[in-house]
Amino acid sequence: MWIEVEGKRIFAATGGKDFDKAKPAILFIHGNACDHTNWSLQTRWFAYHGWSVLAVDLPGNGRSEGPMPESIEAMADWIPKLLDAVGVGKAALVGHSMGALIGLETAARHPERVKALSLLGFAYPMAVNPDLQALADAGDFKAVALMNDWMLARKSHIGGNRNPGTWLLGSSLRLNDKAPRAALALGFRCCNAYRNAEAAAAKIVCPVQILSGARDLMTPARAAAQFGKLLQAPRIDVLADCGHLMMHEKPDETLDALRAFLAAETVAA
Template structure:
């Protein structure tokens, strides 16, 4: 049985569920929650199992995390939602769609989504796992990773929130999450079955999921478009929140007539 994740919710209207990366819990979407709610959406930011006050799961993998998100959609008793996933959360969101597309109206994949190839794993999860192996504290890991993987145009307050959110993650859960990303596998044939309208958003300076990797997904997903934010790294929703939220709301507005 899937664990029902804890979440924060604000606003009324079409439900937009935001799923965070391995690097932090629901606070990773704090600016987006306020922005979306102010524009007439019900903004929901989850804490995946092991994050915040949501109990952990065993085994810890992308499939089980996706089941938790689907359980939340069912518990919210809404017909269809938009899923927004960042990093690992983009993998979770994509997996959720592949498991039950009937619940998902639109999909936003930010700085992630497809399974990682060896090069991506080395750029994305290896520096984080190495830091854990060095027995650094989570705030120390946050300081190191943020200095390596953010863009030159990132706003300072966004970077502070990235560090804070990452510093709150339990190191054991962090290791489990990173390993889940490494282990996740889905072939192109499976991804090609995703018929949900999809927006891919990335940072031009993201070394974890570079623009060309997201652009390649548009050749696999039948109804996808990829947009890149210049001067931004791995956390577009925090490095450039106004630009990110604007792209998301433009995308949502195309299908807003049905809640």
């Protein structure tokens, strides 16, 4: 689905169903150097079970025109403009990694637009190693390789994919490698520079879920749970034997956790 936002062509997947603004809306926000394909299983289930789905390619990422906003705060202010463009007043937000920071800041800055918030692969601060940033700034493939080495649980490096004949590490490397190097570097800078999460947490009034991988080295589950103490009674879910990329490492369990949270009466009503 193509959407015009501020004069730019933005792409969003709809889970195989036409987008219907009359239905409850759910917006999936990808992480750094990713795109809408991160959410293939989850978007399809929600689209076929009563929700209208948008899995957006953020500006300057995937198939969407740039430029990419240069801060988490700027991206958070862009989200309501996307919702306006499709005629949606309020949506549930599901964000992964950088997308989780965007979702958090959106819910704080624009509470009237967010029905519920699910933070996947989340931690704060989301610091970036200076050497990794330098590699990304130089456009070096090593930045992509190191990112994936840390992102996936060790078991996911050597097999375990539930789809026969596919290689999780290889597909993740390919996705991140095709992302513009400038977007990868900027995404790292945005995550590293974001310092408003604690203030944002105090302003959030919608239901919140934190979904972590027990073996996530990038955004450890313990750090996510510690941050959860700043929120009002968040739902905390931790997936066993799972790293940072839970949508692919544990796709069914990720979907089950999202379903349980978003099916709550206070959210879906």
